[in-house]
Amino acid sequence: MGLQQLGCSATSYQPNIYVLKPPKPVSSFNSHFCSRKSVISHVITSFGFLNSHLDGKRFRRKRELISIVASSSSSNVAAPFWDSWAPEKGSKAPLLSDIFWPSAGAFAAMALLGKIDQILAPKGISMTIAPLGAVCAVLFATPSSPGARKYNVFMAQIGCAAIGVLAFTVFGPGWLARSSALAAAIAFMISTRAVHPPAASLPLLFIDGAKLHHLNFWYAFFPGATGCILLCLIQEMVCYLKENYKF
Structure with a gap:
């Protein structure tokens, strides 16, 4: 069977050819780099939040320690004069x-x-x-x-x-x-x-x-x-x- 019998010319016949093109190396590298960059930035952000959280806890602990030392020092100053002349605090009356x-x-x-x-x-x-x-x-x-x-x-x-x-x-x-x-x-x-x-x-x-x-x-x-x-x-x-x- 010739091409003329099929109703098409030789010049108009173009077979469908599918070619698998490899991904562009530059774009794949960029996407991979962007993904890694986002992960790294997320990790850095997380560590930054953790450090700030720990710094906040350290600051609070330090502030509490300073307040405790200040209160104890102030109580120690008053203790020789007042506390030694009074009953022990919190002691219950004996049976x-x-x-x-x-x-x-x-x-x-x-x-x-x-x-x-x-x-x-x-x-x-x-x-x-x-x-x-x-x-x-x-x-x-x-x-x-x-x-x-x-x-x-x-x-x-x-x-x-x-x-x-x-x-x-x-x-x-x-x-x-x-x-x-x-x-x-x-x-x-x-x-x-x-x-x-x-x-x-x-x-x-x-x-x-x-x-x-x-x-x-x-x-x-x-x-x-x-x-x-x-x-x-x-x-x-x-x-x-x-x-x-x-x-």
Whole structure:
């Protein structure tokens, strides 16, 4: 079949040819670069927002810290004059049982020590000494304070009493023995982390108490440390009664 029979000429026949053209390298690079540029700008913007947010938080934290320091410094300035002459802030009124049981424990302790004194009277020895009254106040009234720890009680009682005997042996009676013994007792309690305020009076009691001189270094264990054993036992009973019998 010829071309004339189909009703078309050779010159008018043009076949449909589809050619797949590759993408232009420049335009593809530009689009890729633009996409990467937008991502990078988005990341930079995000980091900028994050940095500004963190800077804002740091500024707020710094401002709060400055205000706290300022308030604490202002409160510390007023504390020595006003707060020390007023009850502790936020402290509640004690229950009747919180008053009764420590007082009853102190009465029982002094009664037992007095009974022991009657037994030891022929030997010229007494268990009722003034520092044990201060020990009762610490153990019964403030049982959770550092001075009421058993380690602090016995370490300070034994050490400070021995320091008093040593100071009296070296310096004899007088102001020099009292001063050096008290200074050494405080240094001993701080260095051993056994601060127990009533024990600081034991060296002074020995130096000024002629009836105790014959005990010599036995004074380190008697009557202070020995009396504290009895007081610690009574303290356990007082704490139990305070926790279980409230009124």
